[in-house]
Amino acid sequence: MSTGLSAPAPASALFHRLSRRDAPEIAFTINGEAVTAREGDLLVTAILTHRATLRKFEFGADMRAGYCLMGACQDCWVTLSDGSRVRACTTLVSPGMAVVIDEIKP
Amino acid sequence: MTIKDKSVVVIGAGPAGLRAVEALSKAGLRPILIDEAPLPGGQIYRQPPVGARRDPKSLYGFEATKASDLHGLIVRLGDQIDYRPETLVWGIEGHRLDILSNGQFSQISFDALILSTGAMDRVIPFPGWTLPGAFTLGAAQIALKSQGVAIGRRVALVGAGPLLPLVAYQYWKAGATLCAVLDVTPFSPKVYNLLRLMRKPGTFAKGLWYTLRLALAGHPIQSGVRAIRAEGADRVEALVWIDVSGKERRVEVDAIGASFGLKSEAQLADLAGCRFVFDAKSRQWQPERTPEGRSTVPGIYLAGDGSGIGGADVAELTGEMAALSLIEDLGQPVEKARIQDLAKQLDTYAPFRTALEAAYPFPHHLIDQIDDSVMICRCEGMTAGQLRQAVSQRGATEMNRLKALTRIGMGRCQGRVCGPAAAEVLAREAKSTIEAVGRLRCNPPVKPIPVREVF
Numbered sequence: 001m002s003t004g005l006s007a008p009a010p011a012s013a014l015f016h017r018l019s020r021r022d023a024p025e026i027a028f029t030i031n032g033e034a035v036t037a038r039e040g041d042l043l044v045t046a047i048l049t050h051r052a053t054l055r056k057f058e059f060g061a062d063m064r065a066g067y068c069l070m071g072a073c074q075d076c077w078v079t080l081s082d083g084s085r086v087r088a089c090t091t092l093v094s095p096g097m098a099v100v101i102d103e104i105k106p
Numbered sequence: 107m108t109i110k111d112k113s114v115v116v117i118g119a120g121p122a123g124l125r126a127v128e129a130l131s132k133a134g135l136r137p138i139l140i141d142e143a144p145l146p147g148g149q150i151y152r153q154p155p156v157g158a159r160r161d162p163k164s165l166y167g168f169e170a171t172k173a174s175d176l177h178g179l180i181v182r183l184g185d186q187i188d189y190r191p192e193t194l195v196w197g198i199e200g201h202r203l204d205i206l207s208n209g210q211f212s213q214i215s216f217d218a219l220i221l222s223t224g225a226m227d228r229v230i231p232f233p234g235w236t237l238p239g240a241f242t243l244g245a246a247q248i249a250l251k252s253q254g255v256a257i258g259r260r261v262a263l264v265g266a267g268p269l270l271p272l273v274a275y276q277y278w279k280a281g282a283t284l285c286a287v288l289d290v291t292p293f294s295p296k297v298y299n300l301l302r303l304m305r306k307p308g309t310f311a312k313g314l315w316y317t318l319r320l321a322l323a324g325h326p327i328q329s330g331v332r333a334i335r336a337e338g339a340d341r342v343e344a345l346v347w348i349d350v351s352g353k354e355r356r357v358e359v360d361a362i363g364a365s366f367g368l369k370s371e372a373q374l375a376d377l378a379g380c381r382f383v384f385d386a387k388s389r390q391w392q393p394e395r396t397p398e399g400r401s402t403v404p405g406i407y408l409a410g411d412g413s414g415i416g417g418a419d420v421a422e423l424t425g426e427m428a429a430l431s432l433i434e435d436l437g438q439p440v441e442k443a444r445i446q447d448l449a450k451q452l453d454t455y456a457p458f459r460t461a462l463e464a465a466y467p468f469p470h471h472l473i474d475q476i477d478d479s480v481m482i483c484r485c486e487g488m489t490a491g492q493l494r495q496a497v498s499q500r501g502a503t504e505m506n507r508l509k510a511l512t513r514i515g516m517g518r519c520q521g522r523v524c525g526p527a528a529a530e531v532l533a534r535e536a537k538s539t540i541e542a543v544g545r546l547r548c549n550p551p552v553k554p555i556p557v558r559e560v561f
């Protein structure tokens with residue numbers, strides 16, 4: 001149950017919230033797991049406050065997490081469960097969004 | 107057909123584009139203002155998304171009044187302009203723009219066009235720069251200003267210009283944990299004093315070093331840094347650097363914001379057929395712009411950082427200047443005194459620019475240290491070694507030849523990130539100059555668009 005202030009971000013998160021911690025919550029999923037974002041979050045913020053990566057790099061064995069945050073480098077394209085792809089640094093998170101992130105298989 | 111029936115388009119709603127549409131509408135035109143962002147301001151005065159709004163003072167500091175004034179322009183002008191946010195111009199052919207908006211494909215024909223497309227961070231690759239947690243300095247600032255987040259729990263910032271102390275100061279003010287602030291250019295008190303005497307924006311930023319030294323007591327704040335690398339298995343775990351005395355230092359961080367000055371976003375000017383000139387000081391090719399804002403193509407005008415890095419205040423002036431030239435060329439008289447006044451104001455920035463360039467020389471040493479194994483193209487993974495091989499074994503001496511041989515610049519970013527570094531690597535390997543190796547030619551679409559939109 002949401003009490004307005006959610007549990008602290010996991011240690012694996014990259015981004016660290018400094019303000020707007022009490023903005024209304026938005027529920028979405030990452031690989032099927034229910035998580036919350038804050039109203040006004042870009043998708044990159046919504047994801048990177050829970051984990052450190054956005055996608056698998058298709059030309060090598062590593063993960064990526066965005067780079068320029070201004071829509072220039074194209075490093076932050078994220079796949080949604082319907083197969084569509086969005087640029088996470090220029091797309092707002094919306095309720096029910098279902099993000100799919102391939103993990104590197106060891 | 108009167109001037110009012112002319113189709114005039116301005117691309118980019120930063121300080122240059124906003125002042126341009128203001129001047130155009132004053133002259134009785136109804137310009138179309140196209141911008142990729144949902145809200146006006148450009149990157150410098152970028153506004154947080156609705157829902158993430160905060161008061162301008164905390165966002166823009168001492169520039170708050172300027173920012174609010176520019177943001178308010180769109181409201182004040184109302185339907186005197188045709189403002190189209192969240193719209194991408196992905197191609198230009200002749201006097202026609204290819205547009206993508208809301209998933210819809212369309213075209214706009216224009217009689218006159220002002221390109222105020224802004225700038226992005228200049229990137230110099232270093233070991234570990236593609237690890238999750240390594241961002242540009244501009245990205246670090248955007249995360250904070252637009253989203254109220256720090257890029258990590260323990261952050262290091264690295265740069266070569268006035269943006270570095272500014273972002274560091276903003277991070278400190280916001281309560282982030284800064285573990286290192288490193289400038290790769292030497293700190294020269296003489297140049298600093300010169301800048302201070304000129305009393306221009308940016309001078310203040312340099313003065314922030316002193317505040318920072320006090321604020322971050324105990325954490326390294328250094329200039330003259332000789333080399334950097336990010337370490338980590340699958341994300342950034344530490345920043346390692348060689349300090350000015352040659353000693354290796356290391357600090358554990360989970361995020362790094364690093365980039366080294368700015369470069370013009372000039373892809374659309376290229377597609378429009380504008381001639382480019384090489385600017386030796388900033389080591390980049392830029393669309394040729396007369397002091398009055400004309401390009402080499404009739405009907406196409408240039409303003410702001412997209413055609414010469416000058417900063418936000420200069421962008422406002424060049425935006426209005428380009429608009430006045432456009433109006434004049436359409437045959438409507440303009441106030442000569444205003445043009446002279448703008449020219450005079452712009453003149454006062456020239457010595458400041460020179461001093462700034464002296465204060466922040468290009469960090470050649472970072473290029474010299476790029477190892478063969480370092481990835482230059484983060485889109486497709488080409489390394490410095492592969493580029494060098496194309497030079498030594500296949501005789502590449504020019505950027506577009508290098509592109510054909512290695513695919514450098516053909517990834518999704520179209521060379522925005524890798525272009526400047528690739529040119530530096532090529533010039534060194536071919537024992538040529540950065541000017542002689544030329545620049546990557548641009549192809550539409552300038553940014554990725556859904557494939558179905560093209561066919």
Ligand code: FES
Pocket residue numbers: 066067068069070071072073074075076077087088089090
């Ligand atoms: S992070 Fe560069 S385009 Fe999104």
